[in-house]
Amino acid sequence: MAPIPKPPADPQDNPDAYVGLDADGAERLARERGWSTVRSLPPGAIITMEYRVGRLNFEVKDGQVTRSWKG
Known part of the structure; x- marks a missing residue:
């Protein structure tokens, strides 16, 4: 029997x-x-809202990260 796959984690x-x-x-x-x-992403960018394991999002203004979130 094949092992049960374990999804990746953040x-x-x-x-x-x-x-x-x-x-x-x-x-x-x-x-x-x-x-x-x-x-x-620039401030106010329109993005999809699906959650993707292992993805980190940055909102960037003037070359500086102003917000950061998973997914």
Whole structure:
């Protein structure tokens, strides 16, 4: 019998830790900490709301992360 697959999990990381960092540095750090996808968005961007495990979203204004959330 085949093993039951275990879905991937989000890294044990606090998204709030990225707020205030420059966008490029925040993306590098997020990938080092295990995030498979990092998405940078301008303020007020229209986005899909599906939750994706392993994705970290940044709202970026003037090259700086102003908000960060999982999914």
